[in-house]
Amino acid sequence: MGQVNSDACKKEDNGDLVSSFTEYFKKIKTESQIISPETIRSIELHLKKGNIQGANSIIRDVLKNIDDIPINIAVTGESGAGKSSFINALREVAHDEADAAEVGVVETTMKITSYKHPKIKNLNIWDLPGVGTLKFPPKDYLKKVEFQKYDFFIIASATRFTKHEIDLAKVITLMKKNYYFVRTKVDFDIDNEKKCKPRTFDREKILQRIRNSYLDTFRENKIDEPQIFLISNHNLSDYDFPSLVDILIKDLPAQKRHNFMLSLPNITEAAIQMKYKTSKQLLWLEALKEGVLAAFPVLNSINNSELEKLEANLNHYQTLFGVDDKSLELISKDCQVPVEKLKEKLKSHSLLTNKENETLGEYLLNCLESFLSVSSGLLATGLYFGKIFYFQFLFLDAVTEDAKVLLREAYSKEYLKFNSPTATDHDNIK
Ligand SMILES: Nc1nc2c(ncn2[C@@H]2O[C@H](COP(=O)(O)OP(=O)(O)O)[C@@H](O)[C@H]2O)c(=O)[nH]1
Numbered sequence: 001m002g003q004v005n006s007d008a009c010k011k012e013d014n015g016d017l018v019s020s021f022t023e024y025f026k027k028i029k030t031e032s033q034i035i036s037p038e039t040i041r042s043i044e045l046h047l048k049k050g051n052i053q054g055a056n057s058i059i060r061d062v063l064k065n066i067d068d069i070p071i072n073i074a075v076t077g078e079s080g081a082g083k084s085s086f087i088n089a090l091r092e093v094a095h096d097e098a099d100a101a102e103v104g105v106v107e108t109t110m111k112i113t114s115y116k117h118p119k120i121k122n123l124n125i126w127d128l129p130g131v132g133t134l135k136f137p138p139k140d141y142l143k144k145v146e147f148q149k150y151d152f153f154i155i156a157s158a159t160r161f162t163k164h165e166i167d168l169a170k171v172i173t174l175m176k177k178n179y180y181f182v183r184t185k186v187d188f189d190i191d192n193e194k195k196c197k198p199r200t201f202d203r204e205k206i207l208q209r210i211r212n213s214y215l216d217t218f219r220e221n222k223i224d225e226p227q228i229f230l231i232s233n234h235n236l237s238d239y240d241f242p243s244l245v246d247i248l249i250k251d252l253p254a255q256k257r258h259n260f261m262l263s264l265p266n267i268t269e270a271a272i273q274m275k276y277k278t279s280k281q282l283l284w285l286e287a288l289k290e291g292v293l294a295a296f297p298v299l300n301s302i303n304n305s306e307l308e309k310l311e312a313n314l315n316h317y318q319t320l321f322g323v324d325d326k327s328l329e330l331i332s333k334d335c336q337v338p339v340e341k342l343k344e345k346l347k348s349h350s351l352l353t354n355k356e357n358e359t360l361g362e363y364l365l366n367c368l369e370s371f372l373s374v375s376s377g378l379l380a381t382g383l384y385f386g387k388i389f390y391f392q393f394l395f396l397d398a399v400t401e402d403a404k405v406l407l408r409e410a411y412s413k414e415y416l417k418f419n420s421p422t423a424t425d426h427d428n429i430k
């Protein structure tokens with residue numbers, strides 16, 4: 001693709017810039033945009049008037065806050081409801097890790113504990129004792145737990161929701177905050193039914209029956225029919241957890257979505273895709289902020305300082321997408337596959353290692369050429385970004401693909417473990 005190597009391309013053109021920006025953000029559903037529709041409109045307006053500086057200054061302001069914006073999630077429910085397990089699952093922390101929330105501990109005090117997300121530094125999940133534990137009226141309870149600081153409340157239960165919890169939900173609404181009822185341990189209900197009534201077992205019917213039983217309680221207590229999410233903390237990808245995540249993202253203000261989406265565990269391809277989409281939006285904004293070039297940059301020479309930047313960027317993406325060395329070691333232990341075998345399946349780990357008979361610059365350029373030829377849009381925009389951004393787009397694609405490959409591998413290992421009596425015969429990745 002001669003286009004990539006070419007040095008002299010189109011002139012800078014505001015028309016292109018406006019339409020590319022608008023086109024790009026129009027394609028993203030409003031509920032997953034990481035900047036508000038008003039901000040998008042005002043950037044567009046500046047671009048239309050040819051005021052690139054004005055547009056850049058808005059983008060700069062947005063980007064300044066996006067990484068540091070705090071997210072505080074409250075998880076409340078009676079002892080045994082599965083709060084600690086839920087918090088560990090959200091943070092992708094195993095129960096036996098040092099900073100895990102302790103599971104199976106009976107709470108009798110008003111102790112509130114906060115858990116930092118291991119990768120998203122300003123995301124905290126708060127483990128709150130149940131409103132019924134100390135028999136506080138909901139208003140006093142909310143005052144005690146400093147309700148203002150939370151973005152939303154998860155009200156968890158493994159059985160029925162008590163009158164205290166339903167009243168709490170009403171007061172949370174009065175305080176203009178969102179709450180979500182989460183019914184944990186549905187795997188338990190499903191397994192029980194399967195064992196007790198193997199012949200008439202119908203998973204969907206059971207889930208619907210559980211859901212309906214709650215809707216009746218909510219109706220009786222005169223609260224607007226809220227959604228209830230049935231989940232298993234032992235298997236987040238199953239049941240309603242993915243729908244809960246979709247709703248949470250939609251309900252969050254745009255500027256909080258980026259960090260929240262990045263914090264999600266890699267439980268499904270859809271979750272990985274969400275991380276990809278949010279990172280790509282951010283990269284577009286960063287590239288625009290740095291300024292658009294009049295010509296396509298020369299890509300096949302990379303100096304040391306650029307290489308350092310690229311390495312840091314690739315490591316950052318690998319960590320966020322759970323394909324860094326540390327994560328691979330954990331996966332290797334779980335799946336009992338050597339790290340080196342896993343790496344053979346992944347793209348991102350070989351991107352910055354030296355190649356024989358080829359300089360790193362030439363190698364990356366080749367990767368980039370094939371990447372740009374399939375990822376329509378980046379060149380079709382008529383916009384040219386700084387050199388580093390093309391590599392970042394390439395890295396982002398590679399780590400996304402790697403995360404999906406690992407998810408499939410992990411799933412196939414689990415599948416083999418549970419379904420094949422001779423699982424060990426198949427236990428090596430081919
Ligand atoms: N089967 C199943 N067990 C769960 C689930 N969530 C939690 N548990 C178990 O329920 C018990 C109490 O969980 P924990 O997270 O400590 O509840 P907490 O007291 O609300 O923090 C522990 O033995 C957990 O392993 C779930 O979704 N499914």
Ligand SMILES: [Mg+2]
Nearest residue numbers: 083084102105
């Ligand atoms: Mg607990």
